[in-house]
Amino acid sequence: MTCREFADFIMDYLAGELPADAREPFERHLSRCHNCHEYLAQYKSTVEAGRLAFQHPEEEVPADVPADLIKAVLAARK
């Protein structure tokens, strides 16, 4: 398996959806290719960072809402 093929399989691998016949060569490549090992780690960190950028407990506090938006919504209802 090449690094290019390895990268194509990353998403399915992480989702646990890689068929057994692709999983074995994928894991063999992972154990031998340091660069792909690093790429996979960064890919996982990227997904986690994206999620936490919005879902971190400190982000749960809603943004300030412009007063005119509240006014506009209430006016539009009438």
Added chain:
Amino acid sequence: MQAHAGPPAAHGEDVSLVTRLRGGDDEAFELVVRTYSGRLLAVTRRILGNDEDARDAVQDAFLSAFRSLDRFEGGSLLSTWLHRIAVNAALMRLRTRRRKPEESIEHLLPVYKDDGHHQERFSSWTEPADVSMTRAENRALVRRCIDALPDTYRTVLVLRDIEELDTEETARALGISGNAVKIRLHRARQALRTLLAPHFRSAQS
């Protein structure tokens, strides 16, 4: 996101608030708009990628919710119900707004040599994401990088990885095939990795 976990049923206070809304109680409308605008704005903002469209979508969402109060059955929290309506309102705006010419994402994807090896040597990132993302400036940086992705890719990434819709739900919401969702999500994640790498890799390597 709440849709998957078997959302908790509405609190008694949600039910009584909705009863007041159905009765046309002005104070109840104001309370709902003041309570939920901030959260809904955050949702529409991440789907649409700019403040102006996000605000319009919040307005659409409230009006649509107020028109369909009869359909709130108390099977979910009012916040969950409004969240779902806001996602739909944002997607509706996304579909109808004038399409910008699609930017290419190719320059953010990995480059390979003829033999299929990566051209780039990847050096480790200094910290795991759960540590680096404890800092507000890093969270803001990641949000800016997500906003920098072309629309087609940003929306799939937001719906799948942040709103946590599954492939089929995302496909339906965007009117594309499940396979297109998977391809776009993978490319969006790879592009985001490229954008984040200069900020997160260790200085010495």
